Amino acid sequence: MEQLVNKYSDKLVQAKLGDDFGPSQPLIGGLDDILVWNRKADETRVLENVFKGLNINSLVFLRPKEPYSSLIRFLAENALNSNGLIQPKDCETRTFLHDLPVINEFCADQIVRVLKKRKSVIIAPEKNNKTFKGPAIIAQGTVSPEQGFVTISSVCFASFIKFFTDYLEALQQGFATADAHDLFDSMIPFLEPIQKALPKFIPSPFPNEEIVYSAIIEAGKKTVEYGLVDSYFGNISYFWNGTLYISQTGSSLDELSGCIDPVPMDGSTSAGLTASSELSAHLETISRTRCKAILHGHPKFSVILSMDCDPVEKAACNFKEQCHIKCPKKRFVDGTPIVPGEVGTGPLGLCNTLPPALTQANAAIVYGHGLFTIGKNNFSEAFQTMLEIENLCYSTYFKKVRLLRKN
Numbered sequence: 001m002e003q004l005v006n007k008y009s010d011k012l013v014q015a016k017l018g019d020d021f022g023p024s025q026p027l028i029g030g031l032d033d034i035l036v037w038n039r040k041a042d043e044t045r046v047l048e049n050v051f052k053g054l055n056i057n058s059l060v061f062l063r064p065k066e067p068y069s070s071l072i073r074f075l076a077e078n079a080l081n082s083n084g085l086i087q088p089k090d091c092e093t094r095t096f097l098h099d100l101p102v103i104n105e106f107c108a109d110q111i112v113r114v115l116k117k118r119k120s121v122i123i124a125p126e127k128n129n130k131t132f133k134g135p136a137i138i139a140q141g142t143v144s145p146e147q148g149f150v151t152i153s154s155v156c157f158a159s160f161i162k163f164f165t166d167y168l169e170a171l172q173q174g175f176a177t178a179d180a181h182d183l184f185d186s187m188i189p190f191l192e193p194i195q196k197a198l199p200k201f202i203p204s205p206f207p208n209e210e211i212v213y214s215a216i217i218e219a220g221k222k223t224v225e226y227g228l229v230d231s232y233f234g235n236i237s238y239f240w241n242g243t244l245y246i247s248q249t250g251s252s253l254d255e256l257s258g259c260i261d262p263v264p265m266d267g268s269t270s271a272g273l274t275a276s277s278e279l280s281a282h283l284e285t286i287s288r289t290r291c292k293a294i295l296h297g298h299p300k301f302s303v304i305l306s307m308d309c310d311p312v313e314k315a316a317c318n319f320k321e322q323c324h325i326k327c328p329k330k331r332f333v334d335g336t337p338i339v340p341g342e343v344g345t346g347p348l349g350l351c352n353t354l355p356p357a358l359t360q361a362n363a364a365i366v367y368g369h370g371l372f373t374i375g376k377n378n379f380s381e382a383f384q385t386m387l388e389i390e391n392l393c394y395s396t397y398f399k400k401v402r403l404l405r406k407n
Helices: 002-014 044-053 068-080 091-097 108-115 145-173 178-190 209-225 279-289 300-306 311-316 350-358 379-406
Strands: 027-031 035-037 058-062 100-103 120-123 136-141 235-240 243-247 260-264 293-297 331-333 336-339 363-366 370-375
Touching (some): 002 027, 002 035, 002 058, 002 145, 027 145, 035 044, 044 058, 058 145, 068 145, 100 108, 108 120, 108 136, 145 300, 209 235, 209 243, 209 379, 235 279, 243 279, 279 370, 300 331, 300 363, 331 379, 350 363, 350 370
Antiparallel strands (some): 027 058, 058 136, 120 136, 235 243, 235 293, 243 260
């Protein structure tokens, strides 16, 4: 357990959600035979009482670093003035978190009450509170500290998406507040586009199965390293010799060794039982496009722009509460299609909405979900496309904001 609490503390730092020292240093407790912490901290006195009130084996506590700290504080203060909930509309939150409860006291009883119903809680005391500095996120795990790490990553991601989506919509409707303007302006130094040079990938063609596995593992690590997905989310696959090699459901893209399933295209084995929940969309895409590589990430500005809709049109739309699965309008970001769809094989499943789009372009953005890119022969092509589209979405978003603020 000691290794695990240290591992996921390090991963929060690597994800640029926490720091190695200072107020944003992660605090993680794991309960096995005894309760162990990754470091000493005053907060453990309250958190140990949280352990006593819940049937869990781990807690992750984090005061997120910027830009997440200010974004979460802004959203949390608004939530406390309303129903006590931050309610993002991205797919990750819809399926994994539902909503983000907020409380204003670092109190074991209140934390326990919320964590009995949700995976996380945000503590956002008033700014002049001298006994507890916020905001902070607490997430629980019943099996491993990995669960808390995943939840906190998702809370930060969802909060980022919500603020920038809401801000653009408020500008379009003429309702943006002075506080929102000020926060947006203060965030600009933290929001540079991804300017890294393209990494080198194992070149195709791949001579054997071992190289296929190595190529998938390498591509997964690079996608996380470049901030195009949080490690736990997204998926990746490669078609070779009649078989689709795909990341397993719940796997971390930066730790794919031993977490890749070989799924025969003819369905001759049950290997797909533990494969990614989006296996059917990958299989159909391979069949329709004849591509070999598929990358699926959650780059932030691609997700944000996928939910950008003209407010007047949205108000008149019969599907405005089901945009993510039933949006009837054909929408694009500079030629990249945006499609609705949900995980699974139903009539609204991604296996039906995504592959047709990928026959027309080498990428598609799923509404509120993420970006799929394909490579004819290798991951270098798919990765370059993902990077270019995310940078394009970044610049497009800021152009929209600048234009709206001039008017």
